[in-house]
Protein backbone atom coordinates (compact mmCIF):
# COMPACT_ATOMS: atom_id res chain seq x y z
CA UNK A 1 0.00 0.00 0.00
CA UNK A 2 1.19 3.48 -0.96
CA UNK A 3 -0.23 6.28 1.13
CA UNK A 4 0.57 9.93 0.47
CA UNK A 5 -0.88 12.46 2.89
CA UNK A 6 -0.77 16.16 2.17
CA UNK A 7 2.43 15.89 0.12
CA UNK A 8 3.98 19.12 -1.13
CA UNK A 9 7.15 19.43 -3.20
CA UNK A 10 8.33 22.90 -4.13
CA UNK A 11 11.19 23.98 -6.37
CA UNK A 12 12.92 27.31 -6.29
CA UNK A 13 13.90 28.71 -9.66
CA UNK A 14 15.61 32.09 -9.28
CA UNK A 15 13.26 34.13 -7.11
CA UNK A 16 10.28 32.06 -8.06
CA UNK A 17 8.75 29.11 -6.24
CA UNK A 18 7.20 26.42 -8.38
CA UNK A 19 4.98 23.65 -7.06
CA UNK A 20 5.86 20.17 -8.28
CA UNK A 21 3.13 18.78 -6.03
CA UNK A 22 0.69 20.71 -3.88
CA UNK A 23 -0.96 19.06 -0.85
CA UNK A 24 -1.52 15.77 -2.63
CA UNK A 25 -3.44 12.94 -0.94
CA UNK A 26 -3.28 9.58 -2.68
CA UNK A 27 -3.75 5.97 -1.64
CA UNK A 28 -2.77 3.10 -3.93
CA UNK A 29 -3.58 -0.49 -3.03
CA UNK A 30 -1.44 -3.53 -3.74
CA UNK A 31 -1.66 -4.81 -7.31
CA UNK A 32 -3.34 -1.73 -8.78
CA UNK A 33 -2.76 -0.68 -12.40
CA UNK A 34 -2.66 3.10 -12.63
CA UNK A 35 -2.02 5.55 -15.44
CA UNK A 36 -0.84 9.01 -14.43
CA UNK A 37 -1.68 11.57 -17.08
CA UNK A 38 -1.75 15.34 -17.47
CA UNK A 39 -0.06 18.16 -19.36
CA UNK A 40 3.66 18.83 -19.33
CA UNK A 41 4.75 20.35 -16.02
CA UNK A 42 1.67 19.11 -14.13
CA UNK A 43 3.71 17.06 -11.63
CA UNK A 44 3.60 13.51 -13.01
CA UNK A 45 7.34 12.84 -12.73
CA UNK A 46 7.53 14.58 -9.36
CA UNK A 47 4.80 12.26 -8.10
CA UNK A 48 6.57 9.19 -9.46
CA UNK A 49 9.93 10.31 -8.01
CA UNK A 50 8.40 10.79 -4.57
CA UNK A 51 6.59 7.44 -4.64
CA UNK A 52 9.87 5.85 -5.80
CA UNK A 53 11.86 7.51 -3.00
CA UNK A 54 14.07 9.23 -5.57
CA UNK A 55 12.94 12.59 -4.23
CA UNK A 56 11.69 13.86 -0.88
CA UNK A 57 8.62 15.97 -0.20
CA UNK A 58 8.97 19.31 1.58
CA UNK A 59 5.97 18.45 3.73
CA UNK A 60 3.43 15.70 4.22
CA UNK A 61 3.70 12.03 5.12
CA UNK A 62 4.49 9.16 2.78
CA UNK A 63 3.88 5.64 4.04
CA UNK A 64 5.09 2.70 1.97
CA UNK A 65 3.67 -0.65 3.01
CA UNK A 66 2.90 0.69 6.46
CA UNK A 67 6.31 2.29 7.01
CA UNK A 68 6.59 6.05 7.31
CA UNK A 69 9.37 6.96 4.86
CA UNK A 70 9.52 10.69 5.52
CA UNK A 71 12.41 11.39 7.84
CA UNK A 72 14.14 8.05 7.24
CA UNK A 73 17.89 8.16 6.64
CA UNK A 74 18.95 8.16 2.98
CA UNK A 75 20.52 4.72 3.38
CA UNK A 76 17.27 3.25 4.72
CA UNK A 77 15.31 4.88 1.89
CA UNK A 78 17.78 3.43 -0.63
CA UNK A 79 17.30 -0.02 0.91
CA UNK A 80 13.50 0.26 0.66
CA UNK A 81 13.82 1.45 -2.95
CA UNK A 82 16.13 -1.40 -3.86
CA UNK A 83 13.87 -4.11 -2.42
CA UNK A 84 10.38 -2.80 -3.03
CA UNK A 85 10.43 -0.65 -6.16
CA UNK A 86 11.46 -1.16 -9.79
CA UNK A 87 11.87 1.74 -12.23
CA UNK A 88 11.42 1.84 -15.98
CA UNK A 89 12.23 5.01 -17.91
CA UNK A 90 11.51 6.33 -21.39
CA UNK A 91 15.20 6.37 -22.31
CA UNK A 92 15.97 3.03 -20.61
CA UNK A 93 18.82 4.35 -18.38
CA UNK A 94 20.98 1.30 -19.04
CA UNK A 95 24.71 1.43 -18.33
CA UNK A 96 26.18 1.81 -21.85
CA UNK A 97 29.42 -0.10 -21.25
CA UNK A 98 27.74 -3.10 -19.65
CA UNK A 99 26.18 -6.02 -21.50
CA UNK A 100 22.47 -6.82 -21.17
CA UNK A 101 23.36 -9.50 -18.63
CA UNK A 102 25.54 -7.19 -16.55
CA UNK A 103 22.85 -4.49 -16.56
CA UNK A 104 20.28 -6.98 -15.30
CA UNK A 105 22.69 -8.28 -12.65
CA UNK A 106 23.51 -4.83 -11.27
CA UNK A 107 20.78 -4.52 -8.58
CA UNK A 108 21.66 -8.01 -7.30
CA UNK A 109 25.32 -7.01 -7.01
CA UNK A 110 24.42 -3.80 -5.19
CA UNK A 111 22.26 -5.84 -2.78
CA UNK A 112 25.17 -8.21 -2.09
CA UNK A 113 23.51 -11.34 -3.52
CA UNK A 114 26.02 -14.17 -3.93
CA UNK A 115 27.37 -14.81 -7.46
CA UNK A 116 25.80 -18.24 -7.96
CA UNK A 117 22.29 -17.01 -7.11
CA UNK A 118 22.89 -13.91 -9.24
CA UNK A 119 23.76 -15.99 -12.28
CA UNK A 120 20.67 -18.20 -11.84
CA UNK A 121 18.33 -15.25 -11.47
CA UNK A 122 19.84 -13.38 -14.43
CA UNK A 123 19.64 -16.47 -16.63
CA UNK A 124 15.97 -16.92 -15.74
CA UNK A 125 15.24 -13.23 -16.47
CA UNK A 126 17.04 -13.45 -19.83
CA UNK A 127 14.74 -16.31 -20.80
CA UNK A 128 11.57 -14.75 -19.33
CA UNK A 129 12.03 -11.51 -21.23
CA UNK A 130 13.02 -13.10 -24.55
CA UNK A 131 16.62 -11.92 -24.48
CA UNK A 132 18.40 -15.20 -25.15
CA UNK A 133 20.99 -14.54 -27.83
CA UNK A 134 21.24 -10.90 -26.75
CA UNK A 135 22.65 -11.44 -23.26
CA UNK A 136 26.19 -10.40 -24.20
CA UNK A 137 25.17 -7.41 -26.30
CA UNK A 138 25.71 -3.88 -25.07
CA UNK A 139 22.73 -1.46 -25.16
CA UNK A 140 23.96 0.19 -28.40
CA UNK A 141 23.81 -3.24 -30.04
CA UNK A 142 20.14 -3.73 -29.10
CA UNK A 143 16.87 -2.42 -30.57
CA UNK A 144 14.73 -0.02 -28.52
CA UNK A 145 12.30 -2.80 -27.61
CA UNK A 146 15.16 -5.08 -26.53
CA UNK A 147 16.70 -2.28 -24.45
CA UNK A 148 13.39 -1.73 -22.69
CA UNK A 149 13.07 -5.46 -22.03
CA UNK A 150 16.56 -5.40 -20.46
CA UNK A 151 15.41 -2.42 -18.37
CA UNK A 152 12.29 -4.34 -17.26
CA UNK A 153 14.40 -7.39 -16.41
CA UNK A 154 16.69 -5.17 -14.33
CA UNK A 155 13.70 -3.45 -12.67
CA UNK A 156 12.13 -6.77 -11.66
CA UNK A 157 15.22 -8.81 -10.75
CA UNK A 158 14.85 -7.94 -7.05
CA UNK A 159 11.18 -9.02 -7.21
CA UNK A 160 9.73 -5.64 -6.23
CA UNK A 161 6.07 -5.18 -5.29
CA UNK A 162 5.82 -1.92 -7.18
CA UNK A 163 6.82 -0.96 -10.72
CA UNK A 164 7.06 2.71 -11.66
CA UNK A 165 7.20 3.38 -15.39
CA UNK A 166 7.78 6.89 -16.77
CA UNK A 167 6.65 6.92 -20.43
CA UNK A 168 7.91 3.35 -20.95
CA UNK A 169 6.84 3.27 -24.60
CA UNK A 170 7.61 6.93 -25.39
CA UNK A 171 10.76 6.07 -27.33
CA UNK A 172 9.51 2.92 -29.05
CA UNK A 173 7.69 2.11 -32.28
CA UNK A 174 4.12 0.88 -31.93
CA UNK A 175 4.88 -2.84 -32.13
CA UNK A 176 7.73 -2.71 -29.59
CA UNK A 177 5.62 -0.42 -27.38
CA UNK A 178 2.77 -2.92 -27.38
CA UNK A 179 5.14 -5.73 -26.52
CA UNK A 180 6.49 -3.73 -23.56
CA UNK A 181 2.98 -2.88 -22.31
CA UNK A 182 1.94 -6.51 -22.53
CA UNK A 183 4.97 -7.50 -20.44
CA UNK A 184 4.15 -4.83 -17.85
CA UNK A 185 0.49 -5.92 -17.76
CA UNK A 186 1.53 -9.52 -17.32
CA UNK A 187 3.67 -8.49 -14.34
CA UNK A 188 0.71 -6.53 -12.95
CA UNK A 189 -1.51 -9.61 -13.29
CA UNK A 190 0.89 -11.26 -10.82
CA UNK A 191 -0.11 -8.64 -8.23
CA UNK A 192 2.75 -6.21 -8.86
CA UNK A 193 1.46 -2.64 -8.53
CA UNK A 194 1.99 -0.84 -11.84
CA UNK A 195 2.06 2.96 -11.93
CA UNK A 196 2.72 4.35 -15.38
CA UNK A 197 3.10 7.94 -16.53
CA UNK A 198 1.87 8.35 -20.09
CA UNK A 199 0.85 11.07 -22.53
CA UNK A 200 -0.92 8.49 -24.67
CA UNK A 201 -4.68 8.40 -23.90
CA UNK A 202 -5.08 4.98 -25.52
CA UNK A 203 -2.45 3.57 -23.20
CA UNK A 204 -3.93 5.42 -20.25
CA UNK A 205 -7.30 3.81 -20.92
CA UNK A 206 -5.82 0.35 -20.60
CA UNK A 207 -5.08 1.04 -16.93
CA UNK A 208 -7.78 0.28 -14.39
CA UNK A 209 -7.40 3.63 -12.68
CA UNK A 210 -6.58 6.96 -14.31
CA UNK A 211 -5.13 9.84 -12.34
CA UNK A 212 -5.03 13.23 -14.09
CA UNK A 213 -2.58 15.76 -12.71
CA UNK A 214 -2.94 19.49 -13.24
CA UNK A 215 -0.69 22.19 -11.75
CA UNK A 216 0.68 19.90 -9.04
CA UNK A 217 -2.65 18.58 -7.83
CA UNK A 218 -4.76 15.54 -8.68
CA UNK A 219 -7.48 16.95 -10.92
CA UNK A 220 -9.33 13.68 -11.29
CA UNK A 221 -8.95 10.11 -10.11
CA UNK A 222 -11.13 7.64 -11.95
CA UNK A 223 -11.39 3.88 -11.57
CA UNK A 224 -12.90 2.02 -14.52
CA UNK A 225 -15.66 -0.45 -13.80
CA UNK A 226 -14.57 -4.01 -14.67
CA UNK A 227 -16.79 -3.91 -17.79
CA UNK A 228 -15.25 -0.63 -18.98
CA UNK A 229 -11.76 -1.87 -18.26
CA UNK A 230 -12.45 -4.96 -20.29
CA UNK A 231 -13.87 -2.97 -23.20
CA UNK A 232 -10.81 -0.71 -23.22
CA UNK A 233 -8.47 -3.65 -23.77
Ligand SMILES: Nc1ncnc2c1ncn2[C@@H]1O[C@H](COP(=O)(O)OP(=O)(O)OP(=O)(O)O)[C@@H](O)[C@H]1O
Nearest residue numbers: 011013018019020039040041042043044045046047
Ligand atom coordinates in the same frame (compact mmCIF):
# COMPACT_ATOMS: atom_id res chain seq x y z
N1 LIG B 1 14.43 19.93 -10.47
C1 LIG B 1 13.53 20.89 -10.69
N2 LIG B 1 13.85 22.19 -10.54
C2 LIG B 1 12.93 23.16 -10.71
N3 LIG B 1 11.66 22.93 -11.06
C3 LIG B 1 11.28 21.66 -11.23
C4 LIG B 1 12.20 20.57 -11.06
N4 LIG B 1 11.52 19.40 -11.29
C5 LIG B 1 10.27 19.76 -11.61
N5 LIG B 1 10.12 21.09 -11.57
C6 LIG B 1 8.89 21.85 -11.84
O1 LIG B 1 7.81 21.19 -11.16
C7 LIG B 1 6.66 21.16 -12.00
C8 LIG B 1 6.26 19.69 -12.23
O2 LIG B 1 7.28 19.06 -13.03
P1 LIG B 1 7.21 17.53 -13.47
O3 LIG B 1 8.50 17.21 -14.13
O4 LIG B 1 6.80 16.71 -12.32
O5 LIG B 1 6.03 17.58 -14.55
P2 LIG B 1 5.56 16.45 -15.58
O6 LIG B 1 4.08 16.45 -15.51
O7 LIG B 1 6.26 15.19 -15.31
O8 LIG B 1 6.04 17.06 -16.97
P3 LIG B 1 6.49 16.33 -18.35
O9 LIG B 1 5.24 15.68 -18.89
O10 LIG B 1 6.95 17.46 -19.20
O11 LIG B 1 7.58 15.35 -18.00
C9 LIG B 1 7.02 21.91 -13.27
O12 LIG B 1 6.58 23.24 -13.16
C10 LIG B 1 8.52 21.84 -13.32
O13 LIG B 1 9.06 22.94 -14.00
